[in-house]
Amino acid sequence: MLIRFMMGGEGFYVVFVNYSLTCAVLIFMGNKIESFHKKNKLVFVSIVFWANTLIVILTLLFKNQSSQVSFMLIFYTITWICLMMVVLIIENINQQIAIREKLQRDEKLNVVSQLAASVAHEVRNPLTSVRGFLQLMSDGENLLESQKSYIKIALNELDHAQSIINDYLSLAKPHTEELSFINISEEVKKTVELMKSYSNIQNITIESNIQDSLYIKGNKGEMKQVLVNIIKNGIEAMNTGGILTVHTFENDGVISIEIIDNGKGMTKSQVKKLGTPFYTTKEKGTGVGLTISFQLIQAMKGKVTVQSEPGKGTTFTIQFPSA
Numbered sequence: 451m452l453i454r455f456m457m458g459g460e461g462f463y464v465v466f467v468n469y470s471l472t473c474a475v476l477i478f479m480g481n482k483i484e485s486f487h488k489k490n491k492l493v494f495v496s497i498v499f500w501a502n503t504l505i506v507i508l509t510l511l512f513k514n515q516s517s518q519v520s521f522m523l524i525f526y527t528i529t530w531i532c533l534m535m536v537v538l539i540i541e542n543i544n545q546q547i548a549i550r551e552k553l554q555r556d557e558k559l560n561v562v563s564q565l566a567a568s569v570a571h572e573v574r575n576p577l578t579s580v581r582g583f584l585q586l587m588s589d590g591e592n593l594l595e596s597q598k599s600y601i602k603i604a605l606n607e608l609d610h611a612q613s614i615i616n617d618y619l620s621l622a623k624p625h626t627e628e629l630s631f632i633n634i635s636e637e638v639k640k641t642v643e644l645m646k647s648y649s650n651i652q653n654i655t656i657e658s659n660i661q662d663s664l665y666i667k668g669n670k671g672e673m674k675q676v677l678v679n680i681i682k683n684g685i686e687a688m689n690t691g692g693i694l695t696v697h698t699f700e701n702d703g704v705i706s707i708e709i710i711d712n713g714k715g716m717t718k719s720q721v722k723k724l725g726t727p728f729y730t731t732k733e734k735g736t737g738v739g740l741t742i743s744f745q746l747i748q749a750m751k752g753k754v755t756v757q758s759e760p761g762k763g764t765t766f767t768i769q770f771p772s773a
């Protein structure tokens with residue numbers, strides 16, 4: 451604009467108005483434009499561009515300089531074609547980066563889950579036999595009370611190990627079998643009730659607003675596993691107490707489950723890492739909770755989005771097509 455100003459002439463004011471308007475539109479709509487599809491972006495850029503052109507041409511006509519209109523039209527058409535190409539190129543580059551990132555993540559997940567599954571499988575067998583013998587021992591008659599309690603602790607710890615191993619095993623298991631119609635409203639309600647006892651200990655209230663009789667195609671047990679993982683994360687993020695909100699509603703054939711916490715939140719780069727196997731910031735975390743949950747949601751044809759702000763909280767939105 452500075453250069454155009456130095457060139458002088460009345461045209462500067464048209465350029466000034468045009469560019470200021472365009473800047474304002476872009477600043478106000480910046481975030482929205484980012485979420486547009488490629489086609490919509492092209493349409494949007496074209497509309498803004500031709501609106502600019504229209505203003506210039508109207509000005510020319512107004513000032514009786516119509517001889518310049520045809521030149522301007524050719525000039526703007528060429529500029530528009532170049533602009534479209536630039537937008538397309540940028541879009542394609544962004545798409546490729548996203549695909550490459552997904553590929554890398556999937557590949558890592560594949561290797562890790564196979565490794566985890568084979569180790570977990572090998573470890574499970576000796577664990578089962580140890581558990582069996584401990585159980586036999588505990589039935590013995592001439593045991594002291596203290597010995598009995600030791601055996602009980604050992605059995606509990608073995609069960610804990612078993613459940614971790616089951617988690618790892620489900621990383622590698624394909625989850626596409628057994629999809630049936632499930633009443634998701636019921637499942638969310640049940641899980642919220644289940645988690646209430648866990649949250650009470652930590653001074654956290656769970657509030658829920660669940661629309662009745664919503665159905666999706668999925669698997670009850672797996673859906674519960676997903677909800678428990680995400681709600682548990684929300685509770686763990688609010689270690690000083692707070693409110694966890696669970697919304698479930700249908701809109702345009704899409705069922706959304708929102709799990710909102712006002713806990714410690716995450717930065718953009720942390721959000722990006724969610725779902726990566728073994729990514730955890732917790733001392734006792736395994737970092738497989740979300741990896742499994744994201745896989746299960748994908749297998750049920752759903753999708754997840756995460757919005758988070760450090761210090762403010764996190765919103766997980768799970769969406770499924772209504773069945």
Ligand SMILES: Nc1ncnc2c1ncn2[C@@H]1O[C@H](COP(=O)(O)OP(=O)(O)OP(=O)(O)O)[C@@H](O)[C@H]1O
Pocket residue numbers: 679683684687711713714715716724725729730731732734735736737738739740741764
């Ligand atoms: N609601 C949340 N608020 C803040 N951080 C979160 C939230 N949910 C997940 N995270 C972050 O993502 C990480 C990974 O979560 P994930 O559930 O996969 O593993 P984990 O909770 O650490 O361990 P576990 O496997 O026992 O669930 C967490 O360690 C935490 O840093």
Ligand SMILES: [Mg+2]
Pocket residue numbers: 679682683739740
């Ligand atoms: Mg977790």
